[in-house]
Amino acid sequence: MKSDWYGAQGMVANGRDDEGESSASHRKRVLIADRDETARRMLVNVIESLGYEAVAAESIDDALDIARRMPLDAALIDVGAPMLEGLPVARRMREIVGQSALLLIALTGWGQPQYRDMALAAGFDVHLVKPVGVDQLGFLLSMTLV
Numbered sequence: 001m002k003s004d005w006y007g008a009q010g011m012v013a014n015g016r017d018d019e020g021e022s023s024a025s026h027r028k029r030v031l032i033a034d035r036d037e038t039a040r041r042m043l044v045n046v047i048e049s050l051g052y053e054a055v056a057a058e059s060i061d062d063a064l065d066i067a068r069r070m071p072l073d074a075a076l077i078d079v080g081a082p083m084l085e086g087l088p089v090a091r092r093m094r095e096i097v098g099q100s101a102l103l104l105i106a107l108t109g110w111g112q113p114q115y116r117d118m119a120l121a122a123g124f125d126v127h128l129v130k131p132v133g134v135d136q137l138g139f140l141l142s143m144t145l146v
Helices: 037-049 060-069 089-097 113-122 134-144
Strands: 029-033 053-057 074-078 103-108 126-129
Touching (some): 029 037, 029 060, 037 053, 037 074, 037 134, 053 060, 060 074, 060 089, 074 089, 089 113, 103 113, 113 126, 126 134
Parallel strands (some): 029 053, 029 074, 074 103, 103 126
């Protein structure tokens, strides 16, 4: 899938994208799940500017549905602190992808050590505090999505 600035998505047809590339050699696909439309759009832009394919989800349920339908290389999930209702999604995402490698990044506005510890204990690989820097995100993805 491809998404534009507004999160509109277009399917890749016949295993080829618009430039004719085989989906076997697809760009790394990053899911962005955030309820806040502005934050989601910003992250889609950042991910695409870094050369990755961005897929947007408005909710945890949408994110899980997308994970069931297509392979993902990474997922940035707004865990919604202080309620932290997004934490259980890590386990569910890992169940869906099975043995496939998936970089799970928890996004939150809360940077206290206990929130980081909770995210890592829930199964996320990384805990990032909003706003996420482009350089920080680019470095993280370039080091893990090889």
